[in-house]
Amino acid sequence: MHIRSRALTSAAALAAVAALAGSAGAQTHQATPRTEDTPVLVDCLWHPEVRPADFMLACADGNSRLASLHWSRWGERTARAEGVNWVNDCKPYCAAGRFHAYPVSVRLDRPDTWKKHPELSHYSRITLTYTEGRPEGYAATVSYPLWD
Template sequence: MGGQSVRTAVTLCAAGLLAASMSTAVTASASPAHTRPAHPTGQPDDKPVLVDCSFEPRTRPDTFILACGDGNSRLSSLRWSQWNGESAVARGVNSVNDCKPYCAAGTFHSYPVIVRLDRPEPWKKRPGTQHFTRLSLVFPAARPDGYQRTTTYPLWG
């Protein structure tokens, strides 16, 4: 193949992979079977929301993608025991891609996890709505390589 054809083929493959990863993130985070809209009636709620990868507010979602760009870390089977104005707590599973030898060929491993959301602040997209700005994962047993027993992430909004 000529240089131009190779460049075109590589560009098309890269675009296809990007589209596939984005559709996976949006589909998994926005699927009504796996999450609940934060305000089904359109009325404000006094409880903070969790903002997903497609910037939609959710309360008590069954699943949540931590790595929006590539989907290499996600939470599933979430069972919420608390969701109030200050924090939320759930138990579930964190599925993490080991990316060995590289992410596209990696293997997902599942780890039991306790999820805690806290630090609610006004959401810039909807100033009348509070959103959680920090997520902590506690691994009570095994955990992915390189992770601490407790790992904390700032959340987008």
């Protein structure tokens, strides 16, 4: 009977965590209403977002993400934010690596029609400028194409 009680308690705890994770995930999509002319930022799950607080850069393995984003601009051509890039050092390998925080300035630009939803435009490039240190092997400013 003691084992069954522990199993039920564990199941209840897992259900509570899943409920919290689901509600937290729902809050990350489209943090600010958009206008028809304003591009969106497409996340790893193909959701359109406007002014997200967090954004995953490395969708496949999660080894690089942006957090604590504070947007100063979200316009028709560009968006700008300050935040933190959390990057896994992958030493000695990624599963055993440690994440390090690097303050960054973020710029989104090159709006283009989103192939999945042609009625929307999306930013197609992200540029990070490291303001206080940077990951080993990274340039002070790096740009990446964003998925379509």
